[in-house]
Amino acid sequence: MYPGGTHGFLYAPTFAVLFSPLNSLRPEILGEILWRAFGFGLFALGLWRLADVSSRQHGRMETSDPTFLWIVLLAVPASLASLNNGQTNLPLSASLVLTALALRDQKWNLSGLLLSLSVVLKPIALAPWMLAFAVIPAMRSPLIVGIPILGLVGFLHYSPSYAWGEWTEFFHKLVASYTPQNLRVSDLFGAIGKTGVSVPPMLEKGVRAGACLAALAYVWQSSRRQGIAGASWALWVSTALVFTVFNPRVETNSYVLISPLLAYAAVSYWREVNGGKWKGVILGTACIGLMCDGMGLWIYKATDVWFKPLIVLLISPLLFRMPQEWKAGSGNS
DSSP states (O other), X not given: OOOSSSOSOOSOHHHHHHHHHHHTOSSHHHHHHHHHHHHHHXXXXXXXXXXXXXXXXXXXXXXXXXXXXXHHHHHSGGGHXXXXXXXXXXHHHHHHHHHHHHHHTTOHHHHHHHHHHHHHHOGGGHHHHHHHHHHOGGGHHHHHHHHHHHHHHXXXXXXXXXXXXXXXXXXXXXXXXTSOSSXXXXXXXXXXXXXXXXXXXXXXXXXXXXXXXXXXXXXXXXXXXXXXXXXXXXXXXXXXXXXXXXXXXXXXXGGGGTHHHHHHHHHHHHHHOTTOHHHHHHHHHHHHHTTGGGSOHHHHHHHTTTHHHHHHHHHGGGGSSOOHHHHXXXXXX
């Protein structure tokens, strides 16, 4: 599964095992359709749960409340490219949403399962896994149990030596893929590169490392000051930013990883912040901007690589405010 170079199959052997039932379906297109249906269904569930948090009144969600519609209209445009290509970014985005909600509601085992499955979907999900492990003591046991179990799934092969060899190749591939070749990286440094400025590799890696340390400090401080509600919100925000503007392999399609957060934050500004509707409008406009690669060939070429990270960097200060409804419902859902 792991030939040479920095491209190819970049997932853990566990992913290959779990995907095998879909891969074995015939005609082959049936498995492709079911995989996309799974990803988009999980994404829809995440958006529904966000709307439920925002709209819950008197213990139930009002059917006449348009919150779900607004979140769908804002979050889905950025998901269409990943849906079309069948990328793991779509279920990973949903898993990140559901993890934040489970942490907020102090469902430790569910949170551990979702974070462990996220690592299977994409190795970069080790970032929120480590953040949760470092900051939230109640998460450590579920996380420690979850990863070995999923690792053992990657050994479900009649030849244990072959499975071991694939795991070894996977880790070699993972290290090599950190510096990809001939990849249009749509992160902070990809945007800078479009201007013709070349950033030294050591400085680039130092900035990425600094961003990850800043994420750790942000989640830790939020946990101390605002409890589990603050920690869950900070983990969602910091992970979404690390997954996009500080990710050395991020593509333009990958910004579905942050679109649910932007959509939910936009709706929260509209609903609960006096004089903050303009901030909601900015975030809503940013959501539409994340669909730029689907707005026609000339817009795609004009915005390729640089536009999406610029959008996220500019609006990122609006994401750090934790909505009151997020804190108010913590532990009660």
